Amino acid sequence: MTNKLQLPSSINASWLRSQDAGLQEQVAPQVLRLAKTELAERHHRQQALISLVERYAYPLFEQVMAHSSSRLILSDVDGYLIHHWGVKRYNDKLATIALETGVNWLEQYKGTNAIGTAIATGQAVSVIGEQHFIQQHRFMSCSACPVFSPKGEMLAILDITSEQQRHTQQTMLLAASLAQQVETALLCQLPESHYRVDLAAQPHLLNSGWQGIVVADSDGKVLGLNPMARQLVDKLHVGEALASHFGEDWQQAHLADKAKLHLQTKALKARSIVSKGISSKSESRDPRVNTAWWQACKVVSKSIPLLILGETGVGKERFVKQLHQQSQRASKALQAVNCAALPNELVEAELFGYQAGAFTGANPKGFVGKIRQADGGFLFLDEIGEMPLAAQARLLRVLQEREVVPVGGNQAYKVDIQVVAATHVNLQQRVSEGLFREDLYYRLKGLQISLPALRERSDIGLLINKLHQRYCEHKQDIEQRLFSKMLAYTWPGNLRELDNFMQVACLMTEQQALLRSTDLPESLQQQLALTSQAEQNCEQAELQQTIEQNIAQVYQHCQGNVTKSAKLLGISRNTLYRKLRQLKLKH
Numbered sequence: 001m002t003n004k005l006q007l008p009s010s011i012n013a014s015w016l017r018s019q020d021a022g023l024q025e026q027v028a029p030q031v032l033r034l035a036k037t038e039l040a041e042r043h044h045r046q047q048a049l050i051s052l053v054e055r056y057a058y059p060l061f062e063q064v065m066a067h068s069s070s071r072l073i074l075s076d077v078d079g080y081l082i083h084h085w086g087v088k089r090y091n092d093k094l095a096t097i098a099l100e101t102g103v104n105w106l107e108q109y110k111g112t113n114a115i116g117t118a119i120a121t122g123q124a125v126s127v128i129g130e131q132h133f134i135q136q137h138r139f140m141s142c143s144a145c146p147v148f149s150p151k152g153e154m155l156a157i158l159d160i161t162s163e164q165q166r167h168t169q170q171t172m173l174l175a176a177s178l179a180q181q182v183e184t185a186l187l188c189q190l191p192e193s194h195y196r197v198d199l200a201a202q203p204h205l206l207n208s209g210w211q212g213i214v215v216a217d218s219d220g221k222v223l224g225l226n227p228m229a230r231q232l233v234d235k236l237h238v239g240e241a242l243a244s245h246f247g248e249d250w251q252q253a254h255l256a257d258k259a260k261l262h263l264q265t266k267a268l269k270a271r272s273i274v275s276k277g278i279s280s281k282s283e284s285r286d287p288r289v290n291t292a293w294w295q296a297c298k299v300v301s302k303s304i305p306l307l308i309l310g311e312t313g314v315g316k317e318r319f320v321k322q323l324h325q326q327s328q329r330a331s332k333a334l335q336a337v338n339c340a341a342l343p344n345e346l347v348e349a350e351l352f353g354y355q356a357g358a359f360t361g362a363n364p365k366g367f368v369g370k371i372r373q374a375d376g377g378f379l380f381l382d383e384i385g386e387m388p389l390a391a392q393a394r395l396l397r398v399l400q401e402r403e404v405v406p407v408g409g410n411q412a413y414k415v416d417i418q419v420v421a422a423t424h425v426n427l428q429q430r431v432s433e434g435l436f437r438e439d440l441y442y443r444l445k446g447l448q449i450s451l452p453a454l455r456e457r458s459d460i461g462l463l464i465n466k467l468h469q470r471y472c473e474h475k476q477d478i479e480q481r482l483f484s485k486m487l488a489y490t491w492p493g494n495l496r497e498l499d500n501f502m503q504v505a506c507l508m509t510e511q512q513a514l515l516r517s518t519d520l521p522e523s524l525q526q527q528l529a530l531t532s533q534a535e536q537n538c539e540q541a542e543l544q545q546t547i548e549q550n551i552a553q554v555y556q557h558c559q560g561n562v563t564k565s566a567k568l569l570g571i572s573r574n575t576l577y578r579k580l581r582q583l584k585l586k587h
């Protein structure tokens with residue numbers, strides 16, 4: 001048993017709490033485990049946070065901890081492990097002590113451990129090997145840090161668990177840094193946020209990731225702050241005016257010494273209301289979609305042409321419809337033309353209209369054309385990359401002169417339109433192939449934005465839930481396994497594919513309380529299975545890479561001594577020779 005005198009006081013206090021809960025060091029505690037449906041529900045509730053961890057914290061974790069036997073764990077504030085990331089082959093070892101999703105790790109059930117102790121104290125903590133209260137847990141080391149909301153409520157715990165001998169002091173710093181990344185992302189996503197004020201006691205800490213951050217609305221009222229800002233500025237709360245703490249000129253203070261603090265104020269363009277009558281709020285939680293949204297709002301308010309790029313099914317048309325609805329032109333038409341769907345010879349007539357008797361088969365009364373129909377509103381040119389060259393020349397003239405001359409006529413009609421074009425093809429390449437006019441390309445891309453593919457979006461979990469709610473007419477949960485498969489699937493058809501998938505899935509499980517992959521039609525199961533195969537291949541490749549790196553390191557460490565290296569690696573000399581030749585470390 002560890003000499004308790006050697007334990008840091010915070011761990012000592014936790015040991016006392018563990019004893020008070022009736023736990024015994026030598027006895028493996030009972031496991032408190034959620035039913036699958038309850039876990040799925042908690043998982044859903046944490047989906048937004050899980051997405052943020054995957055986007056802002058996991059990449060750093062992976063970079064630093066790759067090839068170590070560590071895992072990143074997210075627990076909710078009730079102590080239930082909700083999600084984890086890390087090398088899968090250590091599952092078995094951690095499963096023996098129930099370090100698995102759905103299991104509760106509060107101190108009262110598991111004794112002193114980083115997750116439980118961080119929840120009990122509200123502070124970052126490391127529990128290293130012998131410091132665990134339960135003897136069976138002493139083969140591992142854990143560092144955990146609470147994640148706080150912009151209002152200061154504890155939202156979850158992020159924990160790094162490693163095998164004891166591999167745990168270093170940096171692990172604690174990494175856990176704290178990962179939690180900070182997520183907190184900053186939460187802050188920067190606050191709606192109505194207008195200003196971000198970074199604070200630090202030392203100027204060099206201002207852009208270090210360890211600075212205090214306060215986000216305020218356009219009037220300078222605090223909307224949220226991170227724990228570091230709470231520490232640095234006494235009694236700064238949500239709803240208060242920044243001016244009351246930093247003086248009326250806080251906005252101008254680019255880098256000033258205020259109350260012994262260094263301040264740096266930035267305007268958050270992403271959250272500002274860009275113009276009268278248009279909302280900068282996007283329905284998405286994905287930062288790239290949000291940025292695209294506010295940028296689009298901005299140019300649309302000035303009638304500057306907008307070009308939207310994105311794979312098929314990412315929601316370009318829907319984006320344009322929402323943009324139109326929220327714009328000053330909402331009361332006027334949104335005229336959409338699918339340039340790929342129209343036969344070449346009809347594109348011009350459809351767009352620019354034609355005079356009576358302009359060509360055989362035409363309406364004898366003539367046609368005013370989509371551009372003039374869109375007057376005052378939006379003209380949405382979908383699949384612009386497919387527009388024939390002759391029509392491109394005419395369209396360029398409309399954009400330059402802001403007037404239309406119908407086919408077969410010579411009278412010009414003035415138009416006031418917002419042009420939005422969209423394409424899934426590489427327009428620049430089309431230009432270099434001579435299939436698209438360069439001058440038109442530059443005219444159309446007053447602003448060019450890209451909508452990310454569904455597999456790249458950080459809010460994919462939310463979208464799954466949203467569409468599930470839309471199509472499921474009764475109370476139904478999604479099985480965790482299916483949910484994970486859906487998160488991992490690459491969705492080549494993007495939102496269109498997810499939309500169809502969910503519609504069919506809900507229809508097929510109308511009477512069920514749980515949407516399980518085994519209840520889905522075979523075609524949908526196969527759709528998702530494609531990814532599992534790809535994932536397995538990927539894991540195998542990762543494992544292979546780790547083994548190869550180990551071999552190279554051990555071989556170098558043993559200064560090229562094959563016998564010694566083989567012994568350390570636990571493989572035969574022949575196998576090692578073969579591997580070394582494959583790795584080109586030996587001839």
Ligand SMILES: Nc1ncnc2c1ncn2[C@@H]1O[C@H](COP(=O)(O)OP(=O)(O)OP(=O)(O)O)[C@@H](O)[C@H]1O
Nearest residue numbers: 310311312313314315316317318319424495496499
């Ligand atoms: N944010 C969203 N939430 C839910 N469903 C969406 C969302 N965006 C798009 N969809 C659905 O995805 C489908 C495809 O959307 P949309 O037609 O806007 O994509 P697109 O990028 O214009 O496709 P294409 O390039 O093939 O024309 C539609 O059924 C739409 O309802």
